[in-house]
Amino acid sequence: MRKIVFANRKGGCGKTTVTINIGAALADLGKKVLVVDLDSQAHATYYLGENPYTKKGNLFEFYSLLIKREDINYDNFIKKTLFKNIYLIPSSSFLNDLDLNKIKGVETKIKELVDSLKEKFDFILFDTSPSMDIMTKSGLIAADEIMIPVEMHPLSVKGLAQLVREIYKINKEYNKEIIISGIIPTLFNQRTRVYNAVLEELKKIFPEEIIFFGVRHDIKLAEAPDHQKPIIYYAPISRAAFDFKVIAKRILRLKSKINGKGNKRSEENEK
Ligand SMILES: Nc1ncnc2c1ncn2[C@@H]1O[C@H](COP(=O)(O)OP(=O)(O)OP(=O)(O)O)[C@@H](O)[C@H]1O
Numbered sequence: 001m002r003k004i005v006f007a008n009r010k011g012g013c014g015k016t017t018v019t020i021n022i023g024a025a026l027a028d029l030g031k032k033v034l035v036v037d038l039d040s041q042a043h044a045t046y047y048l049g050e051n052p053y054t055k056k057g058n059l060f061e062f063y064s065l066l067i068k069r070e071d072i073n074y075d076n077f078i079k080k081t082l083f084k085n086i087y088l089i090p091s092s093s094f095l096n097d098l099d100l101n102k103i104k105g106v107e108t109k110i111k112e113l114v115d116s117l118k119e120k121f122d123f124i125l126f127d128t129s130p131s132m133d134i135m136t137k138s139g140l141i142a143a144d145e146i147m148i149p150v151e152m153h154p155l156s157v158k159g160l161a162q163l164v165r166e167i168y169k170i171n172k173e174y175n176k177e178i179i180i181s182g183i184i185p186t187l188f189n190q191r192t193r194v195y196n197a198v199l200e201e202l203k204k205i206f207p208e209e210i211i212f213f214g215v216r217h218d219i220k221l222a223e224a225p226d227h228q229k230p231i232i233y234y235a236p237i238s239r240a241a242f243d244f245k246v247i248a249k250r251i252l253r254l255k256s257k258i259n260g261k262g263n264k265r266s267e268e269n270e271k
């Protein structure tokens with residue numbers, strides 16, 4: 001079982017798109033996938049066909065029970081989606097009404113939740129918000145791997161060094177090692193100069209082995225959330241559906257490692 005968190009403080013770089021669609025592509029390859037929506041914007045929840053405007057059966061209820069110190073049955077928070085092999089722990093747009101700081105050890109609660117479920121899934125994927133808030137931190141603590149979607153724009157690279165520093169700070173604080181196992185370029189056209197320039201910058205920061213080809217700009221992908229369908233179902237023969245199938249296969253092959261300092265070479269082991 002692999003636990004992967006998708007994170008980047010840059011808003012709109014494709015975190016939710018990548019989480020849902022990698023999940024769907026892995027599920028299509030026969031893997032059992034759980035998506036955990038750690039963003040109170042609840043976009044992933046909506047994308048997978050669940051209602052974000054409720055306080056029941058989602059992370060609002062989960063955290064509310066923790067605040068009230070009531071018993072929790074973890075299974076109550078897993079929703080089967082309409083899509084084969086994809087399950088969801090939904091977020092709620094009411095989450096911002098809660099003061100999560102009232103919960104002792106709040107940042108490890110998502111880890112406890114998913115670790116109780118790990119026999120049931122091949123992949124647990126966490127979508128996070130564009131801020132380093134309690135829930136994003138919870139994802140970084142719960143996961144073993146982080147994948148960073150990067151919009152191929154010159155300014156996108158600037159925030160990455162800081163993100164990597166924050167990841168290692170959390171590692172240290174919680175005495176664990178999260179591995180950066182993928183840099184996923186998004187929203188690009190590979191024929192442009194800017195794409196090549198940003199790719200060169202990424203190669204200076206990260207080992208080439210973990211930089212994926214990524215997901216090209218595709219209008220179908222921007223349309224898919226409104227239809228509440230992952231791209232492989234919404235537009236199965238689109239460019240984006242192709243790109244996500246390639247990513248999913250590579251994730252299944254790849255076991256990469258960056259130990260410690262962020263820009264050591266990684267090891268790629270073919271299974
Ligand atoms: N490769 C792509 N081609 C075209 N549109 C895309 C692509 N990737 C993402 N989008 C669109 O760009 C917008 C931002 O994507 P997304 O919501 O996945 O970003 P995000 O990082 O999750 O944003 P936030 O930081 O707000 O959570 C969405 O409208 C999405 O449909």
Ligand SMILES: [Mg+2]
Nearest residue numbers: 015016039043
């Ligand atoms: Mg998002």
